[in-house]
Amino acid sequence: xxxxxxxxxxxxxxxxxxxxxxxxxxxxxxxxxxxxxxxxxxxxxxxxxxxxxxxxxxxxxxxxxxxxxxxxxxxxxxxxxxxxxxxxxxxxxxxxxxxxxxxxxxxxxxxxxxxxxxxxxxxxxxxxxxxxxxxxxxxxxxxxxxxxxxxxxxxxxxxxxxxxxxxxxxxxxxxxxxxxxxxxxxxxxxxxxxxxxxxxxxxxxxxxxxxxxxxxxxxxxxxxxxxxxxxxxxxxxxxxxxxxxxxxxxxx
Amino acid sequence: xxxxxxxxxxxxxxxxxxxxxxxxxxxxxxxxxxxxxxxxxxxxxxxxxxxxxxxxxxxxxxxxxxxxxxxxxxxxxxxxxxxxxxxxxxxxxxxxxxxxxxxxxxxxxxxxxxxxxxxxxxxxxxxxxxxxxxxxxxxxxxxxxxxxxxxxxxxxxxxxxxxxxxxxxxxxxxxxxxxxxxxxxxxxxxxxxxxxxxxxxxxxxxxxxxxxxxxxxxxxxxxxxxxxxxxxxxxxxxxxx
Numbered sequence: 001x002x003x004x005x006x007x008x009x010x011x012x013x014x015x016x017x018x019x020x021x022x023x024x025x026x027x028x029x030x031x032x033x034x035x036x037x038x039x040x041x042x043x044x045x046x047x048x049x050x051x052x053x054x055x056x057x058x059x060x061x062x063x064x065x066x067x068x069x070x071x072x073x074x075x076x077x078x079x080x081x082x083x084x085x086x087x088x089x090x091x092x093x094x095x096x097x098x099x100x101x102x103x104x105x106x107x108x109x110x111x112x113x114x115x116x117x118x119x120x121x122x123x124x125x126x127x128x129x130x131x132x133x134x135x136x137x138x139x140x141x142x143x144x145x146x147x148x149x150x151x152x153x154x155x156x157x158x159x160x161x162x163x164x165x166x167x168x169x170x171x172x173x174x175x176x177x178x179x180x181x182x183x184x185x186x187x188x189x190x191x192x193x194x195x196x197x198x199x200x201x202x203x204x205x206x207x208x209x210x211x212x213x214x215x216x217x218x219x220x221x222x223x224x225x226x227x228x229x230x231x232x233x234x235x236x237x238x239x240x241x242x243x244x245x246x247x248x249x250x251x252x
Numbered sequence: 253x254x255x256x257x258x259x260x261x262x263x264x265x266x267x268x269x270x271x272x273x274x275x276x277x278x279x280x281x282x283x284x285x286x287x288x289x290x291x292x293x294x295x296x297x298x299x300x301x302x303x304x305x306x307x308x309x310x311x312x313x314x315x316x317x318x319x320x321x322x323x324x325x326x327x328x329x330x331x332x333x334x335x336x337x338x339x340x341x342x343x344x345x346x347x348x349x350x351x352x353x354x355x356x357x358x359x360x361x362x363x364x365x366x367x368x369x370x371x372x373x374x375x376x377x378x379x380x381x382x383x384x385x386x387x388x389x390x391x392x393x394x395x396x397x398x399x400x401x402x403x404x405x406x407x408x409x410x411x412x413x414x415x416x417x418x419x420x421x422x423x424x425x426x427x428x429x430x431x432x433x434x435x436x437x438x439x440x441x442x443x444x445x446x447x448x449x450x451x452x453x454x455x456x457x458x459x460x461x462x463x464x465x466x467x468x469x470x471x472x473x474x475x476x477x478x479x480x481x482x483x484x485x486x487x488x489x490x491x492x493x
Contacts, residue, residue, distance in 0.1 A: 104422065104423035104426050105422070105423075105426055105430075105451060105452070105458070105459050106388070106398050106422040106423055106426070106459050106460070107423065109458045109459055109460060109461075110398075112458075233455060234454075234455035234456075235455070236455075237454065237455035237458075238454060238455055241430070241434065241453070241454065244430075245430055245431055245434040247434055247435065
């Protein structure tokens, strides 16, 4: 790659340190909210984090400082010392809303495409691979949504259901893709959906998917998955447009 | 229904004005490119690829006049430049008013080969001599983005030698078209001549999808201005959830 063309030079422009530290705070906070990192768990040491995130140690230190100030992590001294997760991040509604507003129609549609593609691949594999007790387990997970009383608990229940779909597919790569997709969208989704109005149909959608999988009806499972994801994204699009362009067909 | 028709016509007119402004200036740019090429070629009979660099000011002028296109330039067919592979002289908007040249790979054996001759924006414009718009499409091995390409014919000494035009990112076009689409109270979308959605005003009509199975009471309205085959479609609002 001798001379960079216009697009390429944009790719390689340096990232500002502040943004990188913020990105690390966001990434770790999301992971804790979504249950990927649990309270009591120990974080890797600073040097290791710097290598993993591909940033300077000072940037990691800034990010950890912010998380400490928010009471999310604490440093413990001694032989079994280290940095531990001790608290849950407060949902930063404003930052999640901004993330939604920055997504264009094309990007939202593309996100939906990838989620649908991943979910369709998962249901196909599940029908071929899962055992009846797997469907019992999936149904139990789907029903936990019924007890969710806060947006945060809806996020966790939703997350559990969709990650379990990938788990039951038996594909590590599909699970990795699914986790990336959920991490970027599911918290945003529950800033738009509400517990009262949307929890029950979401759970119902999940149960319809379980029933179709249980009867190993591929066509019904595919339709249920597509309709569920498309309902979610219809709401995301409407919420974004209603804020950015208040007059319009989606606003009541 | 006539009220809906009136709203749709007003929106069509506003969108037509936007495209007319862009295509008028693309025609101006094509004429400026023709002048630059004639000067650069001098007394030589054939154009060489090196001569094409001379069109940069014309592309820069166009990009300075319009906020949403991301790149502009000219494209010559395989038999029209010295190297027999054609030429893409394409300039991207850089930081603070500068432009950067984009390199395209035109060697057929390479995996990153940019096979442009079959694209509508080239084949159609060269065969009809009329302006065209293509997209939205993923411009793989080109801009590598989700774009629309607008092209007008490019001539030299009375001969059609290629196309001149610009690329617009779908996300940028959204910022100018959506305010107009949102004035329509129905579910509505701007669609290409193949009924591919360019932009819709709700989650019902998503960019990139084809418009299929419209209800009977749906209405359509052609976008006036340059003949690109664009239309607005509108249908009584249907909630998804």
